[in-house]
Amino acid sequence: MLVLLLxxxxxxxxxxxxxxGGGATATARNTARDAxxxxxxxxxxxxxxxxxxxxxxxxxGDLKNENARLRRDLAEAVASAAAGxxxxxxxRELKELAGLTYAPGLTGVDAQVVTASPSNFSETVGIDKGxxxxxxxxxxVVTGDGLVGRVTSTSRRRATVLLLTDxxxxxxxxxxxxxxxxxxxxxxxxSLLALDVPLDVKVRRGELVLTSGADPSIFPGGLPVGTxxxxxxxxxxxxxxxxxxxLLEVGHATFVRVLGAAVEGGSx
Amino acid sequence: MIRYARLTLFLIxxxxxxxxxxxxxxxxxxxxxxxxxxxxxxxxxxxxxxxxGFGFVAGFxxxxxxxxxxxxxxxxxxxxxxxxxxxxxxxxxTAWWVPPVLxxxxxxxxGLLFVGIGxxxxxxxxWALRSLRIVAISACYDAVVAFIVFPVxxxxxHSDGPRTASPSNAQGW
Numbered sequence: 001m002l003v004l005l006l007x008x009x010x011x012x013x014x015x016x017x018x019x020x021g022g023g024a025t026a027t028a029r030n031t032a033r034d035a036x037x038x039x040x041x042x043x044x045x046x047x048x049x050x051x052x053x054x055x056x057x058x059x060x061g062d063l064k065n066e067n068a069r070l071r072r073d074l075a076e077a078v079a080s081a082a083a084g085x086x087x088x089x090x091x092r093e094l095k096e097l098a099g100l101t102y103a104p105g106l107t108g109v110d111a112q113v114v115t116a117s118p119s120n121f122s123e124t125v126g127i128d129k130g131x132x133x134x135x136x137x138x139x140x141v142v143t144g145d146g147l148v149g150r151v152t153s154t155s156r157r158r159a160t161v162l163l164l165t166d167x168x169x170x171x172x173x174x175x176x177x178x179x180x181x182x183x184x185x186x187x188x189x190x191s192l193l194a195l196d197v198p199l200d201v202k203v204r205r206g207e208l209v210l211t212s213g214a215d216p217s218i219f220p221g222g223l224p225v226g227t228x229x230x231x232x233x234x235x236x237x238x239x240x241x242x243x244x245x246x247l248l249e250v251g252h253a254t255f256v257r258v259l260g261a262a263v264e265g266g267s268x
Numbered sequence: 269m270i271r272y273a274r275l276t277l278f279l280i281x282x283x284x285x286x287x288x289x290x291x292x293x294x295x296x297x298x299x300x301x302x303x304x305x306x307x308x309x310x311x312x313x314x315x316x317x318x319x320x321g322f323g324f325v326a327g328f329x330x331x332x333x334x335x336x337x338x339x340x341x342x343x344x345x346x347x348x349x350x351x352x353x354x355x356x357x358x359x360x361x362t363a364w365w366v367p368p369v370l371x372x373x374x375x376x377x378x379g380l381l382f383v384g385i386g387x388x389x390x391x392x393x394x395w396a397l398r399s400l401r402i403v404a405i406s407a408c409y410d411a412v413v414a415f416i417v418f419p420v421x422x423x424x425x426h427s428d429g430p431r432t433a434s435p436s437n438a439q440g441w
Contacts, residue, residue, distance in 0.1 A: 001317055005324045005346045012328070012339025013389050025338045032332040036287060043288040050292060116291035119334035120298050120402045121382070121394055152335060160335060167393030190398070 030155035033126075037157050040115050040126070106220060108142075108259040109133050111159075123166035123186065124152070127159050127256060135159045138218050140259045145248040146224030147171070147211060148256055161256070164225070164246055165191055172217035173225050173244075175201070176208040184209065184225065184244055193226060193244040201240075203231050209244050220259065271425060275310075275322070278424035282306045282417075283329045298402055300409035301375060302417065303330045303341075307349045308374040309367070309414070309421035316353025318425075323349030336382075337389055344385060348378040371414025372407045379403030 016025040111133070115126035129135050131154050141148045141161045149163040162169050165186040173184045173195070180201040184193040197203055207228045213221020226244040233240035286302045293299065303326040311319020327345030331338045352374050359366070380403060387395040 002320050002346070002350050005320055006343060009324065009327075009339045009343035009346060012331075012342065013337045014339075016338035017390060029332050029338065032329075036284065036333070039284060040288050047289060047292045115287070116294075117334065118287045118291050118299060118330075119336065120301075120379075120406050121386070121391075121399070122335045124335055162335070167396070168391075187396075187398070 026153070029153065033158050033160075034130075034155045037114075037128075037155075041128070044114050106259045108139075108257045109135065110255060110257050111135075112255055113253055114158075122168070123163040124149075124160050125163065125253075127161060127258070128157070129258060130154045130157045130159050132156050133258075135258050140219050140223065141256050142223060142259060143248055143253045143256050146226070146246070147219065148248070148253055150218060151258065159258070164193060171219060171225060172212040172214050173209045174212040174214075175203060175228075176210060177204065178202055181212050181214055182242075191246070191249065192229065193246065195242045195244065196239045197242050198239055199233060199237075203228055203240070203242050205229060205231060274424045274426075278306065278421065279303075279322070279326055279329065282326070283333075286330065287333045295409060296405050298405040298409060300406060300413045301330075301378070302413060303327065304345055304348065304375060304378050305371050305410050305414050305417045306421055307345050308352045308370050309418045310425055311349040311352035312356045312366070312370055312418070313422055313425055314353070315357065316350045319349030319353035320346045321349075323347075336386060336391055340382065340386055340389065340391075344378050344381045347381060348374050351377065367414040367418035368411040371417070372411030375407035375410030376403060379406055 012025065015023065019025055109129055111127040111129040113125045114128045117124040127135075127141070135151055135154050137151050137154060139151045141150060147164060149161045149166070149169060151159050152162040153160045163186070164171060164184075167186045169186045171184045171193070172181065174181050178201055180197065180203075182195045182197055184195045187194050205228050209225045209228065211217065211219040211221055211223040211225060213219065224247050226246040228242055229245045230243040231240055232243075282302050286299075290299045290302060304323075307319060307323040307326050310322040314322075323345035324342050327342035328339070330341045330345070334341070352370060355370075379399075383394045383399045383403065
């Protein structure tokens with residue numbers, strides 16, 4: 001029986017890898033995700049406050065820094081707390097999405113992030129819009145701050161977004177000052193993106209990095225990606241390693257816009 | 269038949285909790301693998317064949333909700349279930365520390381298998397030092413949740429008939 005199960009598993013892996021996101025394996029996945037989506041919605045509503053508390057407990061180091069900053073902004077923090085921190089954040093994200101100053105010509109569909117990845121080895125989020133809302137694989141996903149990632153799978157009511165910081169994610173970018181084009185990739189377990197840049201390209205800390213839009217990149221050009229936080233080159237190396245901090249914590253967005261998607265009755 | 273129904277319900281509950289609740293309970297950005305711990309618990313109680321079978325189904329169900337190739341978790345959970353089942357056959361007695369130790373060890377072995385086999389089937393991003401950190405933390409988390417999952421799994425596969433290959437049937441020394 002063991003051999004049979006192992007052979008079946010290997011066959012499934014082969015089928016899924018070769019189907020390239022389509023076929024029976026994709027149908028099985030999409031059906032399962034659609035079926036579970038009402039449960040995820042309900043559980044998400046209940047667990048969001050618990051998640052905030054748990055997040056606070058497990059990220060105490062970050063909280064210390066945040067506390068110091070909050071003390072300086074005490075008056076503002078009190079007002080924010082009274083109005084509901086979560087509600088304010090959502091409000092801000094929605095306003096930024098409505099404006100989307102860096103991409104005025106790009107339309108899309110707004111969606112809410114409803115799930116985080118249940119896996120330890122992929123950095124994805126689930127959003128509450130799918131093919132019914134015109135979302136298809138490959139579309140870019142942004143917030144008011146900048147690029148979040150791209151859609152990697154869709155069902156009728158759900159889509160999975162591969163975050164910029166996932167190691168499988170690669171983004172063609174250009175540096176704001178030099179205009180040099182490179183590919184930024186995520187690093188396993190890190191919130192930073194890494195690029196190998198030729199030594200003759202001058203890169204400065206704090207420099208903005210944008211999507212290049214160069215063919216064959218699937219991302220439109222000019223979307224803010226992040227800022228350079230580190231430039232390192234080893235003696236004798238042919239290139240320098242540049243680390244880029246995304247402009248937002250890509251896994252912590254609440255509302256996003258799927259660029260290019262359009263619901264019936266016109267796009268937003 | 270009732271036992272299979274209970275096991276099916278147990279599996280559905282585990283997968284639902286894994287996909288809806290556990291993403292909210294990340295520690296150091298890592299979630300425990302409930303379906304894997306359930307597989308280990310079933311294998312510990314029922315032996316290698318049942319462990320492998322349950323592992324396959326649990327892994328397949330998990331694969332439906334993650335983005336690594338369909339079948340990868342099924343393969344890894346099948347192997348883990350079988351290994352734990354073989355190990356439990358050599359154990360003479362039960363103790364309070366068995367669930368967390370098996371949960372942790374099973375999590376470690378399964379994580380390493382996932383990274384190794386995943387890399388072989390084209391998931392090169394898994395082959396990184398940071399994956400070891402994730403595997404180690406996840407194994408610790410698995411050890412903790414084993415305290416809860418093992419008793420529930422035991423209830424789910426409880427049978428009125430005689431059990432086979434259960435360590436609790438052994439007399440010890």
